[in-house]
Amino acid sequence: MAVFKNGTVLAGGKFVKADIRTEHGKIAEIGNIGGDGIDLNGLTVLPGLIDMHVHLREPGFERKEDIESGSRAAVRGGFTQVCCMPNTKPAVDNKVVVSYIKTRAREVGLCKIHPVGAITEGQEGKNLSAVGGMKSAGIVALSEDGKSVVNTKLMANAMLYAWDFGLKCLCHCEDASLVDGGVVNEGCSSTLAGLKGSIRAAEDIIIAREICLSESLGVPVHICHVSTYSGVQLIREAKARGVQVTAETCPHYFTLTDEIIRSFDANTKVNPPLREERDRLAIIAGLKDGTIDCIVTDHAPHHEDDKRVEYDLAAFGISGLETSFALSYTALVKSGELTLPELVQKMSKAPAQILGLDGGELAVGAPADFTAVDLDAQWTVDPAQFVSKGKNTPFAGRKVFGKIKLTVVDGDIKYEEKTL
Amino acid sequence: MLKHKDLTGLYGLAAEEIDGILREGADMKRLLKEGGKSLPYLRDRSATILFYENSTRTRSSFELAAKYMGAKVVNISSSSSSVQKGETLVDTGKTLDAMKNDFIIMRHPMGGAPALLGKTVKAHVVNAGDGMNEHPTQALLDMLTMRERFGSLEGLTVAILGDIRHSRVAKSNLFGLKKMGADVRLFAPRTLMPAGLDKMGATVCSSREEAVEGADVVMGLRIQLERQQGGNFPSLGEYAKFYGINEEVMKYAKKGALVMHPGPVNRGVELTSGLIDGETSRIEDQVLSGVAVRMAVLALMVREEG
Numbered sequence: 001m002a003v004f005k006n007g008t009v010l011a012g013g014k015f016v017k018a019d020i021r022t023e024h025g026k027i028a029e030i031g032n033i034g035g036d037g038i039d040l041n042g043l044t045v046l047p048g049l050i051d052m053h054v055h056l057r058e059p060g061f062e063r064k065e066d067i068e069s070g071s072r073a074a075v076r077g078g079f080t081q082v083c084c085m086p087n088t089k090p091a092v093d094n095k096v097v098v099s100y101i102k103t104r105a106r107e108v109g110l111c112k113i114h115p116v117g118a119i120t121e122g123q124e125g126k127n128l129s130a131v132g133g134m135k136s137a138g139i140v141a142l143s144e145d146g147k148s149v150v151n152t153k154l155m156a157n158a159m160l161y162a163w164d165f166g167l168k169c170l171c172h173c174e175d176a177s178l179v180d181g182g183v184v185n186e187g188c189s190s191t192l193a194g195l196k197g198s199i200r201a202a203e204d205i206i207i208a209r210e211i212c213l214s215e216s217l218g219v220p221v222h223i224c225h226v227s228t229y230s231g232v233q234l235i236r237e238a239k240a241r242g243v244q245v246t247a248e249t250c251p252h253y254f255t256l257t258d259e260i261i262r263s264f265d266a267n268t269k270v271n272p273p274l275r276e277e278r279d280r281l282a283i284i285a286g287l288k289d290g291t292i293d294c295i296v297t298d299h300a301p302h303h304e305d306d307k308r309v310e311y312d313l314a315a316f317g318i319s320g321l322e323t324s325f326a327l328s329y330t331a332l333v334k335s336g337e338l339t340l341p342e343l344v345q346k347m348s349k350a351p352a353q354i355l356g357l358d359g360g361e362l363a364v365g366a367p368a369d370f371t372a373v374d375l376d377a378q379w380t381v382d383p384a385q386f387v388s389k390g391k392n393t394p395f396a397g398r399k400v401f402g403k404i405k406l407t408v409v410d411g412d413i414k415y416e417e418k419t420l
Numbered sequence: 421m422l423k424h425k426d427l428t429g430l431y432g433l434a435a436e437e438i439d440g441i442l443r444e445g446a447d448m449k450r451l452l453k454e455g456g457k458s459l460p461y462l463r464d465r466s467a468t469i470l471f472y473e474n475s476t477r478t479r480s481s482f483e484l485a486a487k488y489m490g491a492k493v494v495n496i497s498s499s500s501s502s503v504q505k506g507e508t509l510v511d512t513g514k515t516l517d518a519m520k521n522d523f524i525i526m527r528h529p530m531g532g533a534p535a536l537l538g539k540t541v542k543a544h545v546v547n548a549g550d551g552m553n554e555h556p557t558q559a560l561l562d563m564l565t566m567r568e569r570f571g572s573l574e575g576l577t578v579a580i581l582g583d584i585r586h587s588r589v590a591k592s593n594l595f596g597l598k599k600m601g602a603d604v605r606l607f608a609p610r611t612l613m614p615a616g617l618d619k620m621g622a623t624v625c626s627s628r629e630e631a632v633e634g635a636d637v638v639m640g641l642r643i644q645l646e647r648q649q650g651g652n653f654p655s656l657g658e659y660a661k662f663y664g665i666n667e668e669v670m671k672y673a674k675k676g677a678l679v680m681h682p683g684p685v686n687r688g689v690e691l692t693s694g695l696i697d698g699e700t701s702r703i704e705d706q707v708l709s710g711v712a713v714r715m716a717v718l719a720l721m722v723r724e725e726g
Contacts, residue, residue, distance in 0.1 A: 094438060115468030188616025197615070264532030285547070302569025309508055312530040312551070411577070 001028075002411060003037030007045035007372055013341055014330025020045065021367035024093060025164035025410035030364060038374050038413075043405055045342050047362050048369030049325060052141075052351040053170070053224060053248060053296035056082075056113070059100060060089025065301035065389045073108035073299070073321040073388035074236040075415035079402040080111050080360055080373035081352075084144040086118040090188070093118040093129040096355055098137035100255040110414045114140040114357065119158045120168060125150050126156060143170035143224070146271075148206045150176070156213050163219040166356065167393065170222045174272065183312055185273040189258040195311055200228040200279075203272050207231045211238040211245055220244035225298050227253045227272040227283030228363045236291040246354050247286075248296045252326040252394065253268040254283045260394060266307040266314030270300070270393045284337055287346065295343075297324045301390020319390030323381055325373070326400035329411070334401055340375075368411035377403035422720045426545040427497035429554030436531040438560070438596055441624035443566045445709065445714035452488070454711055459543035461719040467523035468516050470496045471548070472503050475527055477683060477707065478548050478558070482525050482609050490619050491523070500529045509533060513540040523718060526550075532591070544578040544721045552586055557717060559592035560683050563600065565702050566637055569678055574601035579631040579673070581665055582641025582690055584608040589682045590641060607631035609663055611652040628663065632672040639680040640690035656689050666692045678702050
């Protein structure tokens with residue numbers, strides 16, 4: 001039993017000055033409790049953030065990240081639950097790998113980790129993975145992350161079969177033949193940098209395909225990391241006619257544009273690529289009107305060696321767990337685009353609902369998963385301070401608001417900012 | 421006059437820097453014409469020419485430029501495929517630096533590689549072409565050739581036709597010529613025209629005639645056959661017929677307009693043989709300008725060290 005006192009607690013859509021008492025990992029009471037406890041005066045207490053799209057790299061790429069370092073990064077970022085993508089080595093395509101991840105997550109014991117299974121064996125796009133077996137072992141969704149399933153019939157079957165087990169396909173949308181080796185968005189910036197570009201249609205075509213499949217088959221689908229204005233519009237129109245489609249985006253798509261690729265800094269290389277201002281604005285509009293349901297990081301940690309090479313050769317991805325809340329808060333709430341409860345909803349309750357996870361709200365009886373933030377604290381992103389092994393961020397030196405001070409999972413403090 | 425350690429492109433150069441290189445290049449060209457092949461400017465210097473792409477003329481041009489000024493020159497050839505295997509560029513750069521190279525002259529198949537190398541090494545990095553990004557000395561030699569004919573680049577109209585999308589030459593020329601006050605018109609099959617060049621100051625044209633109309637200079641760009649997989653155009657024959665520069669097209673240009681090409685030329689594709697060998701062709705003169713501007717760049721880099 002513990003009491004967290006004097007925080008400004010976001011509960012039931014409102015902020016209340018209250019104490020939180022936890023018991024057996026659940027919230028036992030919210031209110032004026034009194035007595036001793038951990039003082040959260042001046043901090044805003046939010047439901048534990050949930051990131052439904054991260055890469056923890058284990059097993060296979062522990063040089064980039066492992067379940068422990070990734071978990072540390074998660075709780076330092078205010079996340080109490082994350083979903084890890086299956087592009088490990090071996091890929092998450094059978095119950096053994098799922099069980100391994102679940103076991104490691106328990107041993108590390110920092111945040112809740114939900115594996116996502118590969119749609120096809122070895123992510124090779126040929127045979128359906130052991131969906132049922134993986135579901136029994138604990139996957140919460142399927143994804144071919146990093147690419148699309150090329151064969152449309154196979155994708156249709158995957159969506160149908162997955163839904164038999166209550167699983168959704170999380171779709172990375174990329175027509176590889178159209179990308180054709182492109183590493184950045186095609187436009188003025190790619191021409192200026194002389195880097196091979198990829199047009200929006202390379203993403204949009206597969207977004208449209210997955211929407212068509214979902215609509216025809218009558219099963220839900222989730223679109224990953226939307227980056228194009230036209231993709232936002234495809235999803236908006238689909239939702240308007242009742243297609244069961246949900247969508248996510250990442251902080252870099254509503255904070256950055258492709259102008260920064262001219263530096264040839266490989267930390268700006270991400271897939272889908274950073275796009276143009278009209279895309280950035282459309283992503284924000286999509287977040288505001290509900291077209292885009294949630295914000296994820298697509299946390300993609302890499303070793304410095306994978307980035308300190310020619311831009312074409314560098315790995316795609318941004319290490320995002322430790323900057324996500326502050327970037328989102330600064331870009332969306334400080335600027336007046338969203339209210340804080342709206343932002344928090346997109347970073348906790350919405351992903352929980354999409355995947356059917358427990359969590360995302362502070363209420364009596366709910367898991368005692370929460371994070372305490374100093375909203376007024378301004379700080380400068382310094383990758384050297386990251387606890388993630390991946391220091392790859394294009395945000396180094398950026399000033400942001402909102403500092404995570406404390407993260408509690410199942411009633412236990414899993415992160416507390418060191419005061420120097 | 422050169423305010424940067426490296427020459428990675430013309431995009432970041434000021435007009436006065438370009439002007440300074442062109443002046444120096446004109447002097448070097450005069451010295452070359454007088455038979456000057458043992459100039460003292462790089463007597464105690466060394467240069468490594470590091471090429472990850474095949475090249476004959478650019479490589480030998482740089483090599484002679486350095487040697488005519490007394491530098492010790494080492495050549496390293498590496499295939500494009502070796503970029504992805506073995507040692508990283510950063511490590512290669514550190515090795516070359518440790519050998520006390522004063523210059524690393526690099527051609528590389530990927531945009532931005534010279535910028536990455538330049539950040540790593542103490543040596544001056546000279547970009548001899550990086551992917552689809554820039555080929556600054558080619559544009560400088562083109563500008564020197566034009567300036568010698570017209571006296572100034574200010575107000576000139578330069579038409580560039582060909583595979584603009586894959587052309588670092590077109591981009592370096594665009595950046596350099598705009599800074600020097602020239603107008604640049606571009607024409608290519610739509611499949612070979614990248615986005616956004618109009619925003620960089622070029623006039624993107626919709627026909628050969630529109631591009632060439634009243635031009636002082638007409639430049640063809642090499643169709644790189646190895647880059648034409650995937651249906652950018654149906655055949656070389658069709659390219660020549662609908663996009664090539666021929667005598668009919670040249671009628672739209674100013675009388676006496678220069679015909680230029682960075683070489684090597686596919687005869688009868690980008691340009692007809694009649695134009696290549698014609699009176700206003702500057703294709704051979706471009707080659708001599710190339711040695712001269714490369715000498716100028718290397719000499720200025722040393723002079724700036726003080």
